[in-house]
Amino acid sequence: MLDYAALSAVASVAREGSFERAASALGVTPSAVSQRVRALEDRLGAILIVRGQPCTPTAIGARLCAHVDRVRLLEGEMASALPALAGQGAEAGPPTIRVAVNADSLATWFIPAVASFAGRGDRLVDLVIAGEDHTAERLRSGDVLAAVTTDRTPVQGCRTVPLGALRYAAAASPSFMAAWFAGGVDAAALARAPVLRFDRRDHLHERWARAALGTAPDAPTHWIPSAHGFVDAALAGLGWCVNPLPMVAEHLAAGRLVGLAAGRYLDVPLYWQHARIGTRLLDALTRDVVAAAARGLLDG
Template sequence: MLDYAALAAVAAVAREGSFERAAAALGVTASAVSQRVRTLEDRLGAVLIARGQPCTATAVGTRLCAHVERVRLLEGEMASALPGLASQIAESGPPTIRVAVNADSLATWFIPAIAAFAGRGDRLVDLVIAGEDHTAERLRSGDVLAAVTTDHAPVQGCRTVPLGALRYAATASPAFVAQWFASGVDAPSLARAPVLRFDRRDDLHARWARTLFGPEPEMPTHWIPSTHGFIDAALAGMGWCMNPIPLVAAHLRTGRLVSLTPNHHLDVPLYWQHARIGTRLLDALTRDVVTAAKNGLL
């Protein structure tokens, strides 16, 4: 059997980033937290916390932290029938729902869902940023309880709900278009013009190019890991990029940004997947996510 006091210590260290802050959150001494973590590591034969500044959970530690949150959700489901358990749950604080979401959804339509969910006061959220094509990996690893993803195939033990599509446009400043696409947008001009990418997994620009020209050319790349940084860099004329239309609609209306292909967009279908446990909170979150998606997605 797992020692849940020790698991709570591991989760607190991973969440707070240090043994001292974890001790303060748990109301015990730092040495007690250290002893609980070390004893559990010895018992399991695995390192659970990578000591550093900050301390972080290892892969195994991450799985166990997710397990702790799942247990808390299941206990919450039983609280209405067991008043004694309800009081103990209240003393330990509200449960935290860990969710993986892509940066563009977070910047456009997702915050109203989280705000509505968290506004009820008896739950917290922990958002993990990952590419929409890779958030399902976080579900499979047990790192999160729910995710916004492009993967419609249900992860084992999860429920899938279609949300709609986020529409993207290839955009750039008028000066950039005049410099690099004076003769129009085609494969040769794309091979010369700098493109902005979020990270090495970001392939929206390649998908858009393939729908127009077949195999995409190699493109000189600026790496900017920020949704709003994309917009600022495009406005500054650094390169062209794929932006969610809701985020750049005002710039397109004023002409500060222009679409490289005004009649051609890239629609990215999104799905909501969540674990089939802790149904009270996860069902409530799902309702809020679906409502926000109806307002913010195609």
């Protein structure tokens, strides 16, 4: 059997980032937390926590943390059905659902779903930012219980729900358009004009260029890991970028931004995948996510 006191210590260190903060959260000494983590590592013959600033879980440690999250959800479900159990785990606080979501969804339509879900008071969320093409990886690793993803293929042990499509527009400031696209938007101009990208896994600009122009040449790149920073940088004339249409529609209408190709959009279908562990909290979160997607996304 697994030692759940030790597992809770591992999960707390991973969540809090240090043994000291984990000890404070658990109401024990840092030495006790360290002893519990070390004992479990010795028993399993594997390193679970990489000591550093901050401390981070290894792949095995992350899977054990995910197991702890699942157990807490199931225990919370049992406590709601059996009032005599309520409060026995109160020192750990309400259960937390860890969700992977892409930055663009978080900046446009997803927060109302979280607000509706968390507004009922007996649950928390832990949002992990990842590219929409890579959030399913967090599900496969066991790092999260649910994800907004472009992957429609169900992860083993998960349920998939279509959400709709997030529409993207390529845009730049009028001054940037005059400087870099005076002769029109074509492959040669795209190869010269600086583009904004979120990170090395962000290829939405290439997908838009192929869909709109049939080509996606390499271009000088500014790296800006912020959905809202993309808009600010585009308004400042730093580069052209592909943004969710809801974030730039007003700027396009006011002329503060100009579309690179009028009417040429990129629609990215999104899906909600969540673990099939049958808890009321995951079911409730799914209902709120689906409702928010119906309001904020295009029909799939």
